[in-house]
Amino acid sequence: MHLCAESPHFDTKCMCITTYESLSGYVSDRILEDNLENDLRSLSLSKRKTSIVQNSTPVVTARELVLKKCGQEEPLPFEECYSKSVLQNCQKIGEGVYGEVFLFKNPNGGTSVMKVIPIEGDLIVNGERQKKFDEILSEITIALELSNLRNNNDNKTSGFSEVQKVCCVQGSYPEKLIYLWELYDETRGSENDSPDIFGEDQLYIVLQLANGGSDLEAFIFNNSLQAYTMFQQVACTLAVAEEELHFEHRDLHWGNVLLSTVDKNSKVTFRLDGKNYDIMTKGVEVAIIDFTLSRIECEGVVIFNDLSLDPDLFTAEGDYQFEVYKLMQKKNGNNWQRFEPYSNLLWLHYTLDKALTALRYKNTQTKVHKEYLGKLRQLKDEILNYNNVKEFVLEYF
Ligand SMILES: Nc1ncnc2c1ncn2[C@@H]1O[C@H](COP(=O)(O)OP(=O)(O)O)[C@@H](O)[C@H]1O
Numbered sequence: 085m086h087l088c089a090e091s092p093h094f095d096t097k098c099m100c101i102t103t104y105e106s107l108s109g110y111v112s113d114r115i116l117e118d119n120l121e122n123d124l125r126s127l128s129l130s131k132r133k134t135s136i137v138q139n140s141t142p143v144v145t146a147r148e149l150v151l152k153k154c155g156q157e158e159p160l161p162f163e164e165c166y167s168k169s170v171l172q173n174c175q176k177i178g179e180g181v182y183g184e185v186f187l188f189k190n191p192n193g194g195t196s197v198m199k200v201i202p203i204e205g206d207l208i209v210n211g212e213r214q215k216k217f218d219e220i221l222s223e224i225t226i227a228l229e230l231s232n233l234r235n236n237n238d239n240k241t242s243g244f245s246e247v248q249k250v251c252c253v254q255g256s257y258p259e260k261l262i263y264l265w266e267l268y269d270e271t272r273g274s275e276n277d278s279p280d281i282f283g284e285d286q287l288y289i290v291l292q293l294a295n296g297g298s299d300l301e302a303f304i305f306n307n308s309l310q311a312y313t314m315f316q317q318v319a320c321t322l323a324v325a326e327e328e329l330h331f332e333h334r335d336l337h338w339g340n341v342l343l344s345t346v347d348k349n350s351k352v353t354f355r356l357d358g359k360n361y362d363i364m365t366k367g368v369e370v371a372i373i374d375f376t377l378s379r380i381e382c383e384g385v386v387i388f389n390d391l392s393l394d395p396d397l398f399t400a401e402g403d404y405q406f407e408v409y410k411l412m413q414k415k416n417g418n419n420w421q422r423f424e425p426y427s428n429l430l431w432l433h434y435t436l437d438k439a440l441t442a443l444r445y446k447n448t449q450t451k452v453h454k455e456y457l458g459k460l461r462q463l464k465d466e467i468l469n470y471n472n473v474k475e476f477v478l479e480y481f
């Protein structure tokens with residue numbers, strides 16, 4: 085993850101920190117100036133180089149900024165964030181190289197998930213080095229900004245996974261969670277290392293999200309009308325975030341769109357530029373997750389992941405997903421700092437392709453199913469003629 089000031093007069097300074105390595109090289113102990121009005125700026129701007137040297141301004145570390153976002157002063161033991169009784173009712177539901185995802189019954193009602201991400205340690209986990217505080221800070225910030233769009237005024241959406249809590253914990257992995265990891269490994273097979281490798285000093289970020297349901301790949305739709313409303317919800321959500329945050333998801337494959345079943349007569353409301361758009365859910369509600377590759381702009385600071393440093397992303401072949409990475413790169417000239425909302429349209433095109441070729445439907449013989457397959461086909465033919473999702477949504481919905 086990289087942070088950079090977008091405004092033109094920061095351009096040269098921005099160069100200093102367009103790679104994570106140069107940021108860490110220059111602020112070797114990750115000491116950054118405190119600017120309480122704008123945590124992002126304090127982490128990102130290389131102009132701080134001079135400030136740090138010249139002024140005796142208070143300084144703050146990325147660690148402190150993360151702890152502040154967590155509402156903590158120090159990392160806490162796991163049990164202080166999640167009691168034994170909560171862990172007792174947990175299940176492992178997913179995994180990634182970053183760590184493990186568990187589902188649990190929230191004592192405040194409903195079900196939630198926790199993403200447990202080991203950070204800062206020297207151990208290589210799942211073949212990767214662990215994220216540092218400054219890298220995880222960007223991820224936490226993106227997830228929070230998108231989640232908070234549900235409370236925004238003129239540009240409002242509940243289509244991004246709701247962040248309920250962020251904790252920084254320290255210690256060896258809870259026994260119960262190790263047991264659940266082993267159970268998952270035996271029943272479904274895990275590609276990850278067992279979390280029993282972590283010692284007492286290990287730090288983690290636990291991101292608690294509302295349970296968004298199952299992903300597009302696993303979900304079984306009644307018919308293509310439900311897929312159509314899923315598509316509308318994804319499109320409106322992207323349009324709102326494009327407008328408010330200059331957001332690009334950049335990795336919106338079918339594992340990162342979640343669906344839950346809701347009342348079939350319910351609707352969801354989006355607000356774009358102060359205007360409301362109601363969409364009938366037809367029984368499915370969308371939650372977009374996983375902002376590891378995403379880009380946002382927040383108070384003049386760009387947070388992005390420099391994918392040009394990850395050439396492997398562009399060599400994979402097979403699914404259309406892997407073509408989309410290449411198409412995004414072609415469109416932005418491998419400059420991942422730049423806002424290029426066409427990338428969001430590419431992922432919508434991918435979603436339409438999946439709806440037509442790979443999503444699963446219960447009732448395929450009905451008139452409504454055939455009718456909406458036709459509409460999805462037409463959308464797929466036309467969507468790449470737009471410049472961004474906002475423009476598309478304004479014309480289509
Ligand atoms: N809010 C959520 N609700 C339900 N399941 C989730 C949620 N967040 C993540 N998951 C599950 O965990 C998996 C991995 O999470 P994700 O954030 O996509 O991480 P990764 O970067 O490894 O893809 C998802 O594919 C999904 O199955």
Ligand SMILES: [Mg+2]
Nearest residue numbers: 180339340374
């Ligand atoms: Mg994912």
